[in-house]
Amino acid sequence: MAEVGGGMRLAVTEIERLLNYTFRDPSLLEEALTHSSYAGHRSYERLEFVGDAVLGLAITSFFYLSDPTLEPRFLTELRIANASTEKLARVAVRHRLYRFLRRICRDLDQLVSKFTDLAMMEPEEDIVQMTYGGTTLEAPKVLADIVESIAAAVYFDCDSDLQLFWTVFRGILEPIITPEMMMEHPVMALYKLCQKHRKIVDISSSFDGSSNTVKVVVDGEVMGIGFSKQKNLARLHAARDALQRLSALQAADREEGDAGAEAEVGAKQKLNELCNKKHWMNPTYRIEQEQGPDHCKTFICSVQVKTEDKIFVISGDSKPKVRVAENSAAFKMLTEVLGDAIIPSCT
CATH class of the missing domain: 3.30.160.20 (Double Stranded RNA Binding Domain)
Structure with missing residues (x-):
């Protein structure tokens, strides 16, 4: 059962103080704090189901609006990180929410106690790693269930106003795992x-x-x-x-x-030597494509060679400098167009 000296009225008061929010319908919170082992009362299972969805939507909306550059898969990872069982279980441990839960299950009490002891020893700076399981013991689902159930109770008490819900509930989820933290x-x-x-x-x-x-x-x-x-x-x-x-x-x-x-390297020089030897006009180069920001540009260059009766043109690969791109084009002209047979100096 709930911690000695507690009682549901005290539990509601304590959680309202934690959230800085007064429930219009305290029975929602009472339901959120009732485990299925506590016979004769409606358990939190329905609320927990809704709370899981509400937290996922609220967290995703928060990052969607905060950073328009985040791609869907990054939004997914951020939602998973901030609403995972491991993360929410640690929220429950940090705020000692399990003591408010009405239950009759000694095995569950022992499991939660063991996990709590391990989680309390984890360094705060490893919050991202903890999200993916920081202890040798898997987080008891009941701890995450409590957080999700309370979330649903707040959501319904706010008339399903997602923005108001996030304003009320975000605080107990801190620290929020950000994109900068997740990138590591x-x-x-x-x-x-x-x-x-x-x-x-x-x-x-x-x-x-x-x-x-x-x-x-x-x-x-x-x-x-x-x-x-x-x-x-x-x-x-x-x-x-x-x-x-x-x-x-x-x-x-x-x-x-x-x-x-x-x-x-040196392909331009070798191509020039070949053209001089064959009495052809010198090769001419041009930039065909320039891409990227000023600090990280890439170039694709082409080279043209005129022989006695033909004109050959070919482009090289994308390179970070024009000179290197010209060498790439010259190398392709030597090896793919003119052929090694007429260029002994290139072998």
């Missing part, structure tokens, strides 16, 4: 990396009755797999696995790219 997390880092390189990432999950399996698929290929009883932890492990594999692939691509760049 493997799941967000994975999204950011794939967005940068224009890759399509998909994260899917399955549950076999005892463990969650999460797969990260990038451009149609499985890049990471994670397993855990906690879905969020499985996502974390899968994201880390994918980041490691993608990093290894990028390193290999860089080595290959470095080899190609080395081959392109």
